[in-house]
Amino acid sequence: MCGIIGYTGNRQARDVILSGLKRLEYRGYDSAGIAIGNGSLNVIKDKGDIDHLISVLPVMRGKFGIGHTRWATHGPPIKNNSHPMTDCKGQIALVHNGIIENNITLREELMKRGHVFRSETDTEVAVHLLEEFYDGDLEAAMRKTIKELKGSFALVAIHNGENGKIVGARNISPLVVGVGKRENFLASDVPAILEYTDRMIYLLDGEVVTLTKDRVRITNFEGKEIKRSWQKVDMTLEGAEKGGYDHFMLKEIFEQPKVIQDTIIGANLNAESGYSIDLTPDTIKIIACGTSYHAGYVGKYMLEELTHTPTTVELASEYRFSSDTHSEPLVIGISQSGETTDTLSAIKTAQKRGLDTLGIVNIVGSTMTREADSVLYTRAGLEVGVAATKTYITQLVALLTLSIKMGVAKETLGIDDARHLTKELRKLPKNVRSVLDQSDAIYELAQKISGAKSMFFLGRNINFPVALEGALKMKEISYIHAEGYPGGELKHGPLALVTEKTPVIAIAVKDQTYEKMLGNIGEVSARGATVIAIGTEGDRELDKYADYVFYIPDVPPLFTPILTSVVMQLLAYHTANILGCEIDKPRHLAKSVTVE
Numbered sequence: 001m002c003g004i005i006g007y008t009g010n011r012q013a014r015d016v017i018l019s020g021l022k023r024l025e026y027r028g029y030d031s032a033g034i035a036i037g038n039g040s041l042n043v044i045k046d047k048g049d050i051d052h053l054i055s056v057l058p059v060m061r062g063k064f065g066i067g068h069t070r071w072a073t074h075g076p077p078i079k080n081n082s083h084p085m086t087d088c089k090g091q092i093a094l095v096h097n098g099i100i101e102n103n104i105t106l107r108e109e110l111m112k113r114g115h116v117f118r119s120e121t122d123t124e125v126a127v128h129l130l131e132e133f134y135d136g137d138l139e140a141a142m143r144k145t146i147k148e149l150k151g152s153f154a155l156v157a158i159h160n161g162e163n164g165k166i167v168g169a170r171n172i173s174p175l176v177v178g179v180g181k182r183e184n185f186l187a188s189d190v191p192a193i194l195e196y197t198d199r200m201i202y203l204l205d206g207e208v209v210t211l212t213k214d215r216v217r218i219t220n221f222e223g224k225e226i227k228r229s230w231q232k233v234d235m236t237l238e239g240a241e242k243g244g245y246d247h248f249m250l251k252e253i254f255e256q257p258k259v260i261q262d263t264i265i266g267a268n269l270n271a272e273s274g275y276s277i278d279l280t281p282d283t284i285k286i287i288a289c290g291t292s293y294h295a296g297y298v299g300k301y302m303l304e305e306l307t308h309t310p311t312t313v314e315l316a317s318e319y320r321f322s323s324d325t326h327s328e329p330l331v332i333g334i335s336q337s338g339e340t341t342d343t344l345s346a347i348k349t350a351q352k353r354g355l356d357t358l359g360i361v362n363i364v365g366s367t368m369t370r371e372a373d374s375v376l377y378t379r380a381g382l383e384v385g386v387a388a389t390k391t392y393i394t395q396l397v398a399l400l401t402l403s404i405k406m407g408v409a410k411e412t413l414g415i416d417d418a419r420h421l422t423k424e425l426r427k428l429p430k431n432v433r434s435v436l437d438q439s440d441a442i443y444e445l446a447q448k449i450s451g452a453k454s455m456f457f458l459g460r461n462i463n464f465p466v467a468l469e470g471a472l473k474m475k476e477i478s479y480i481h482a483e484g485y486p487g488g489e490l491k492h493g494p495l496a497l498v499t500e501k502t503p504v505i506a507i508a509v510k511d512q513t514y515e516k517m518l519g520n521i522g523e524v525s526a527r528g529a530t531v532i533a534i535g536t537e538g539d540r541e542l543d544k545y546a547d548y549v550f551y552i553p554d555v556p557p558l559f560t561p562i563l564t565s566v567v568m569q570l571l572a573y574h575t576a577n578i579l580g581c582e583i584d585k586p587r588h589l590a591k592s593v594t595v596e
Contacts, residue, residue, distance in 0.1 A: 002097040003069040004175070005192045006156045006166045009183025009213045013037075013065035014057075016073060016185075019051050020192035020426035025585065030077030031067045035084040035093035038062030042091055045082035050553045053101070064164045064188075065121075068095035077171055086466065087131035088116055094157040096123040097188055098173035101151035101287075122260070128157055134159065139210045142167045146208070146221060152341060156186055166211045169221075170203040174339045174367065177201040177209055177216055179230045180303045184211040190233055190363075191382055198488050199230040202365045231365060247583045249385035253569050254436055256390050257429035260562075262379040263394040264425055267401040269358075269374050277374045279409035281330035284311040287319045287336035287346045289425050291388040291472065292395060295366075296334050297465035298561045299399035305558060306329040306407035306421075317556045324353050332358045335473070336383065336391035338366025360398050362391050367383045375400060385584045387477050389569050392469070393432075400425065403558075418543040424556055431553045439574075443565060445532055450478075454527075457484040457568075458506040458520055460513035466561045467507060470568030477586050478576040487513070487520035490502045500528030505571070506546065507512050507564050510536040511557035521545045534564050534570075 003024030007016040013036050017195050021032060032053040033045025046053060049264070050069060067162025068083035082303045100106070103122035111117065115128045129148055133141040138159045146155070152172035159164065168175055168186050178185030178193035178200055185193040186209070190200060201216065203209055207226065210217045218226045226331040246252035269277070275313070286296035286305055293315055300311040316323070316333070318340065331350040335343045338361040347357050348371065359372030362380050369375050378394035406420050413421075449455065455474060458466035468484035485494050498504065504524045508517040520532055522545060533546035536554050543549045552563040578584050 002095075003189070003192065004066070004095050004097055004154060004156050004186070004188040005068075006064075006066040006158075006168065006185070006186035006211070006378065008064035008211050009162050009168050009180065011183065012061060013062050014060045014198065015080055017065055017067035018050070018054060018057075019195060020156050020185075021053075023070050023191040023194075024069055024187070024189060024576050025050050030070055030080070031082035032067070033082045033084050033095075034060070034065060034067040034160060035086075036060045036062035036065035037160055039163075041086065041090060041158070041435055043084055044088055045052040045084065045594045046079050047077050047082065057415050064158060064166060065526060066093060066095050066158055066166065070393065072127055075568065076120075081121050083123060085119065085124045085127040087127050089131065089146050091158065091160050092127055092130050092134065092157060094123070094127040094155060094554065097154040098127060098171075100125060100149050100153060102149065106148065117202060122151075122406060125191055126153070127157070130157060131398060134357070136161075137161050138165060138167045139208065143219075143223060146171065150487050154188055164212050167208065168203070169208045170212075171205050172341060172344070173202045175209070177203065177211070177230075179216060183213050183511055184216055186211060189547035190369060191384070194233070200233050200365065201228055201230045202367075204367075234364065242404075246577070247385065247573070248388060249387055249583050252383055252385050252390045253566070253573065255381070256393050256566065257433045257436070259378075259380045259390050259394050260397050260432060261429045262381075263377075265426070266377060266379045266399065267398060269376055269405075277358055278328060279406045281309060281328075281356070282331040284309050284332060284467060285319075285329040286313045286332045287310065287316045287343060287350075288313075289316050289340055289342050291392045291469060292334040292336060292340070292343070294465045294469040294472065295392050295395035295399065296332070296461060297468070298396055299332075299403070301462035302400050302403040302558055303406065305409050306403040308412045309406070309410070316340070316342040319346040320349050328355060330358060331355050332360060333368060334360045334395055336362045336378070336380070336388060336395070337366055338363045338368035340368075344368060344371060355515070360395055360402075362394070376474075386586055386589050387473055387572070393562060393565060396565070397425070397428065400558065421556070421558075424559055427555075428559065428562060431555060431559075431563060432566055434553055434595055435563055436570075439570055441551065442570040443574040444545070445550065446578055448530065448548065449532065450575050452480060452501065452503050453514070454502055455480060455481060455482040456498065456502060456504045456524070458487045458490070458504060458524075459484070459564075460487045460507075460510065462515055462557065462561055463513075465506040465566055466564050466568065467505075469565060470505060470572070473568055473572035474575065477572055477583050478579055478581055479587075480575070487517050490520055497525060498524050498527045498529050500530075502529050504529045504531050505568075506533045507531050508535050508542055508546075509552065509557070509560045509564065510554070511560065518542075534567050536560075
């Protein structure tokens, strides 16, 4: 997961590239670099974040160039492993996102032919291949180079002898073209170039693009030209700014009432392949990774409750290697970016098995929107914080609206019940706002637990996945070890780890699991644990069992995960902030996982 940007036009490339790298820093921040062409190549790179790069950067003049911010996969984050990589002659500079799987074999062959390697990265083999194949035409050399590579890659290169030209290639890893007026851009994600243009062309797998300031030329790997029009994106530059909040994560948590409303309004299925999926499948399989997997797990309960359809949830990275059981479920892939490698591969696997696929995606024009048969958009807008918040909440809303639509289609949900649920949906922004209004109270709870070394999160039924997500949020931004469990599993092992130093966050809303959850709270309280419970307004019993209680509005059980999740987000955020953690850019993590 790395950030790439390229520019060619009439501006000073240094300024454009640095601005873009700052907006791409969520994709990687252990090293960074820049290459500017101006008759010769000027390459500066170093370990550290973009601010460090800026501090060591000399005056660099030139009107075309490339930049990179890295999240290390091959080789530690040191200066020599930073991008851009250069060839032996210092004439070609190249940046890369992805993994070149046959890099060891290629490296050995290239070294035998006299190439000198300066890094431990897989990327460097590509720039030396470009050097071997270069004969005055960088595009032709790129096309020959990519035929030698196995794996995933977005490659972008410049040559000091071809003034103003940038060549890029895509296989699995994302790459987008920004179309300007007498200037053009390349980037791994839209936010990098949104300051300069909102006209984008999304490259597909197996495509090469050549940019000058006046032309965008796209071909396939064989050289056949491809005509594709740009499309206007609906993101705004303001979405990439903090807007007065201390962190992007906090801003994005507080944007949730609006994005819930937008998702409800825009919750229409789009048939990308020209036909609509069957809304009455016999079975459903949800595939996703990370937070999206937790959203899918909540969705399982929604779909089974409202459609009576057996639903399973599987990690996308595992589904790809599963056996074909010859069952015919509707396969729902969930990815906020639409570029998650494992989820995309799982969608392709499902299609090879002849299955209908539905993508739940946030980014219009992303790869999943083209790969899946139909798409349900989540309308969350740009999310910069690495820890997903508003994209996760809109995934839950999208799954709930889908469940209602399918319930009506399958006649497992009556029209009156559907109308009642739709009415409750429309109340969600107000109910979420009421939770956000109590952020200060959640901060007080965070102070009670911020000194812990380990925590447990407990839930049952539809709120068990929320416990998983709450634990994930806590550990990814506060670095406190946290685990989510079903309440009933405590006595099957985890209870051995509960002590007076182990805070327990327990979701005990008024649903069919309420009495059992009170029993689970009693079990951990008896071991001396501090218990923070999340309950339903009007509950008069819960505070007798827990040390601290936070109440959410009284909503139907299917809607509780959306509200309890917001509590979990704020609790994790405030805990991390109290501890002084780097909230928007947690260590070792990046926003979009586009490598395997």
